[in-house]
Amino acid sequence: MVDFVRYIGSLTLDVIREMGRLFLFLWEVLRSVPTPPYRWGNFLKQVHFIGIRSLFVIALTAVFTGMVLALQGYYTLSRFGSEALLGPAVALSIIRELGPVLSGLMVTGRAGSALTAELGIMRIREQIDALDVMGISPLKFLVTPRIEAGLLAVPLLTVLFDVIGVWGGYLVAVRLLGMSGGTYFGGIESAVGMHDIVTGLIKSLCFGLIVTWICTYKGYFTRRGAEGVSQATTSAVVMSSVLILICDYFITSIML
C-alpha cells in the first residue's frame, strides 16, 4: 500500500515537473521571437515542410471526410425528411470541428513526428550542443521557426480542409445522391456565420501551437540514443493528438 502511494506521488511529481519544463520551454521560445537575428529563410523552409508538404494528405483527408459526412448525413436526415439541411450539417461539422481537428491530427502524423525525430537526432548527435558552443541559441535557431511555421501553416491548411471537405460533400450529395446544388450551397450560405469560421480558425491556431510545441519539446530533450528518438517520437504524436482532442472540447465549450 505504501509502495502504491509512493508510486502515485512520484508519478504526480513527474507530471508536474514535466508540465513545468514544457511551459518554461514555451516561455523561452516566445521570449526569443522578437529578438534578432530573424532567419526568414529558416521560417519559410519550415512553412514549406509543415504546410506545403502536408497539402496532399490534407486534401485527401478532407475530400473523403466531406464525402462520408454527406453520405451518413443524407441517410440520417432523410429519415426525418430533412435532406435540405445536409449542406449546413456537412459545412458546420467541418468548419467548426472536423476541419481543425483532423488538420491538426494529420499535421501531427506527417510533420510533427518528423520534427521530433529531426530534433532528437540532432540532440543525440550533439548538433544542438554544437550550436550552443558556437554561441547560437538552438531554441531561436531550431525551435522558434518551427513553432512560427506551425502557427501559420495549420490555420491555412484548415481553411483548405474546410473548402475541400465541403466540396467532397457536394460530390456525394449532388453528383451521387441527386440533391440540388442550389439547396446544398444555399443552406450553407444561410447557416454558416463568421462566428463559426472564427471558432474553427482559433482552434486551428491552438492546434498548430500544440503540435509544434509538443513535438519540438520532445525532440529537443531526447535522450538515450536511437531508442530515445523512437520513444520521443511516439510520445510526441500521442501527446499532441490527445491534447488536440482535449483542447478541442474546451474551446468548443467556451465558444459555443
Add this chain to the structure above:
Amino acid sequence: MSRPGSSDEPSRSARAEGFPLSLGDQLVANGCVTPRQLDLALQRQRAGTGGTHEAHLVGRTLVEMGCITQSALLQCLYHQFALERDAYTVDETVRPVIRMERVVKILDNRRVLDAVDLSIPANRVTAIIGMSGGGKSVTLKHMVGLMKPDQGTVWVGEEALGRLSSRELTRVRGRFSLLFQGGALFDSMNVFDNVAFPLREKTGLAEAEIRLRVMRCLEEVNLVGMERKYPDELSGGMMKRAALARALVTNPEILLLDEPTAGLDPIIENAIHYLICDTFMRTRYTMVVISHAVPEIFNWCHHVIVLHRGKVLFSGPSREVVTSRDPVIRQFIRGDLDGPIQVI
C-alpha cells in the same frame, strides 16, 4: 635577419607568449628549408594575396613550391614540437587559461566528477586521459559551459562561468571551438556550408570573404574537393577533419577536441595527430584533447591530466606520466588486465 612576414605582420603564432619565432623561422632553424626558400615563399604569398599574407600558412606555400614535401613538413613541425614538449615544465606563476575548482557533478545518482581541481595551461596541448566513464567528456562540457557543476567553480581566464549571464556566456564561448566526438556536422548541409556556418551566423563577413576562409581551412585539413559532399558521404577520418575545419574557421583561442581519433584506423589516427600538431605549431591555440590513444598521445601533448573515477590522479608534463609509479596510471598506460582497475 629580418624577413617579410616574420616581423612586419604579427602572425597567430607570434601572438602567443614565449614563442618569438614565426613558423617560417622555425622551419629554417630546424634546417627543413633554406632562408632563401622561405623568402621566396613569403614573397609568393604576398603576391598571391595582394600584399597581405599569413605567416602561419607559409608551410603550405613551401609545399606548393616544391621546396619540401607535405610529409617532410609535418615531420619537421613534429620535431620542433617534440623539442618544446620535452622542455615543457609546469609554471605555477603563469595563470592557466581554464581552471576547475572542487567541481562536483552528479549524473543519474553517480558522482561523475568528484571535487575535481585542474588547470589547463595557455598555448599548450593538454591531453585528458582515463577510463571510459571516468568523466573526461563531462569535464570538457563543463569547460565550455554546456554543463553546470553541482558544486565548485569553472574559471575561463578571470571569469567564473556559473556567474555569467547567458549573453556573457555566449561571449566567453566565442573564445572556444569544440570538436565533438562524432563530429556533430549538420546532416542537412554539405561540408562547405558546415564549415561556413559559424561565419555566416556569427560574423557579418561578405560571402566572398567567407568562401576564402572556408577554402583555406579545408586546405589546412586536406579536404579540398570534398566541399560539396554531405556528412553521410564522408569516411570517419574525413568527418573528423571537416569538423576540425569548422572548429578552426572562427580562429578560436581555445580548441577542445573530444576523442578526435576514436574509431579510426592507425594510419588515419596518426594523420589526425600530425594535423593537430600542425595546427598547434601554426596557430599556438590552447588545445585540450581527450584521447584513448595511449601511449601515442604522450608524443603529441605537453601536459597530461589523468582522470579516474571522477578524480584527478595526475596532472603534469607528458614525459612524467609515463614514469608515474601510481598503480592505476601504470595499469592504464600498459593496458594490463591485472591491477587496481578490475574490468573482467
